[in-house]
Amino acid sequence: MHEKDLPKEVPGPIGPTETRSGFSIPVADRVLRLPPYLFARINKLLYEKRRAGADVIDLGMGNPSDPPQDIVIEKLAAAARDPDNHGYTESRGILNLRREVASKYFKQFGVRLDPESEIIVCLGSKDGFSHLCLALLGPGDTAVVPAPSYPPHVYAVILAGASTISLDVTKPDEFLSRLAFVCQNLFPRPKVVVVNFPHNPTTTVVEADFYHELVRLAKRYSFLVISDLAYADVTFDGYRAPSLLAVPGGRDVGVELTTMSKGYNMAGWRVGFCCGNAEMVRALATVKTYYDYGMFRAIQVAAIVALRHTDAAVEAQAREYQRRRDVLCEGLERLGWPIVRPKATMFVWAKIPEPWASQMSSFDFAMKLLKEADVAVSPGGGFGAAGEGYLRLALVENEHRLRQAVRQIGRCLGQAQNQPPARVAGT
Template sequence: MSDTASLDDSSLDDSPNIDAPAIDAPTTDPVRAPFEVKFASRVDRLPPYMFGRINNSLYQKRRAGDDVIDLGMGNPSDPPDPVVIQKLHDASSDPGNHGYSKSNGIANLRREVAGKYYRKYGVRLDPDHEIISCLGSKEGFSHMCLALMGPGDTAMIPSPYFPVHMYGVILASGNVVALDVADPDKFLRNVAYTCENMMPSPKVLIVNYPHNPSSAVIEPDFFVEVVRLAKKYGFMVIHDFAYADVAFDGYVPPSFLAAPGAKDVGVEFTTMSKGYNMAGWRVGFCAGNADMVRGLGTIKGYYDYGMFQAIQIAAIVALRETEANVEKQSAIYQGRRDVLVNGLRRLGWKVEPPKAGMFVWAEVPEPWRSAMSTMDFAMKLLEEGNVAVSPGSGFGTAGEGYLRMSLVENEHRLRQAVRQISKCLG
């Protein structure tokens, strides 16, 4: 038989049947591995939220109808001045205010901030290049860390620390060296020591006075030395000045920018959340070094379109017309401070009256200090006394053994809180 004949023989045709299934149909769905969400390493570096246990118990107790006195969060309970609220109403009624706003803030608001700095601190600022508005100072601070820091960069921060001072740096992929904040002179010596002995040298120093949570304060010469060290060692400075407007007994918190040469090396963040009772409005500012301000503006330009313009217009009125009310609000906080401090002292607690800020930083009394952790003690006050406080361990290991108690409740409620604490520990 010829080769041609064999190829034409249909009985020997072994070409595939294209109508047949390639494989047998499965009778069951294949077993799949569980779907996994993989976070970025920056998220994996964040610890569990320290106040989650407190907040969950507080929520459950209030759902059950318990009247819990909340001294945990520094969330102002007093309203803004009525003229500010009215201006927000009027401005929000204008259709022209409902579009996107500039991320660095409207010009008149930045000018008003410059005016306050000059009136209160004698600091001259260029509103076009040395001031930028933020969605609260916390947002501005976090984005400034993104603008300045990256892998391998180190920031020096105060200890105990307000969480964003630590984790704003970590989210920017930076590293942290925490320095004891209690003694200002020791803090400055530790800054110099760290810069002398660490390679590469730290890139940023973060300071926060009046300090949260400890309420530590400083005098103007502290910032003069900060500027000197910054120029000597080449680090930039970020001052979180959130409690600029809340001070007692004649103490006036100094501005970092009032120190000679401060604008050469750093910036300062302020907010209208505290003294102006505008916490939920999210109005903050960054002022100082023009290059650092520009860097923050670059980051913000990619992240947001600025705050609602009606809020900015109302904030102008607040800065322009309600400074007297800011002073009155400080007097209210001072009265609350005295009630809480005196009440705790009568119970035998060691507590110093703060000169500024919205918190009392109280040492846990014996025998409780030796018998249990600060977190467990805070849970005891909540579960058995219906008083919520912030355990000092939530602000780092240096906070262990202390409680942070906010002054947001009125004097009557603070007296009630002291009575409930006394009964709980009785």
């Protein structure tokens, strides 16, 4: 899924308010269940520093900085000039786009999907996930979500009126054993299990055998699976992210969400897909029918061109992220940081080194880097208690800027860049 989790302008804490006239504005209980936005202090300082003229290197939000291919932009412009493309479209997405998604699934995963019943176009995969929670969950229901947590995985469930159980995903085998324990001992059992591999924020990856076991558990304990596969196009070192839908029985128990935000550099275009179990797709389509009139047709036409003609560019973009990963990780290793090099995603999940890890929270450490080094990062604590002690650094700047960020961090912390590397074996 895909990165709207760190908005740059954030409202303050929400609660019963009064207007200037003294009239009370009682908001819904579901909104009151949402906590204050945890990144607000960092984003406020980032805004203030940039307004004052500081050149802040922003590694906080996973917002792609590279543009889509020219052929895609040109098709968008041409389609926007066609007067037939400006009316309402069906909320499921135009059929030719759904057919192109089916073609991609077959090429990438060997999965044959029915464009009519097993694919729906979403206004970004975050939209798809949130509306799917409304379609599947309600008061009294429980969803298992990954921890550390991409915020919408938790709060879309809460907004649907359901409860969450967070399970650590950094060791996938233990996640499965804990999931089985929860299903055996909790009543009522979880209705939905959310998985997200490659994982945001920790970059944890799995092989296909993980999904084999997950499907077995789903059938045994009768839960539904929502797989967030947002980073399938951004993989490194020969690793290829598997699909839930490629596993026998995967479509019996779940759906998968994908996006064009990452590999295609179309984050602001908001193009995502939900594929898999026809009944779950139908439930999402029912909710979307009441919430939107579908995506601007010109964007859908351009997305078809992107899916049909830019595979090589997607692969090249993944190689670019891998080069950026190597630059950032090598720099932090020279500073003596313990680093696990990711096999996928556009992030590095870095353990905060000593002595700072023992002296301050991840939020305080992130604030220190922003105040003193002009480098913005995401504190691990912002992804829940399981993320405390870590930082998430996005690979959205070019190699030169990443090297500069490392130098500024080193000066801020008084670290020399000639220390022996502190490599940690990754998954």
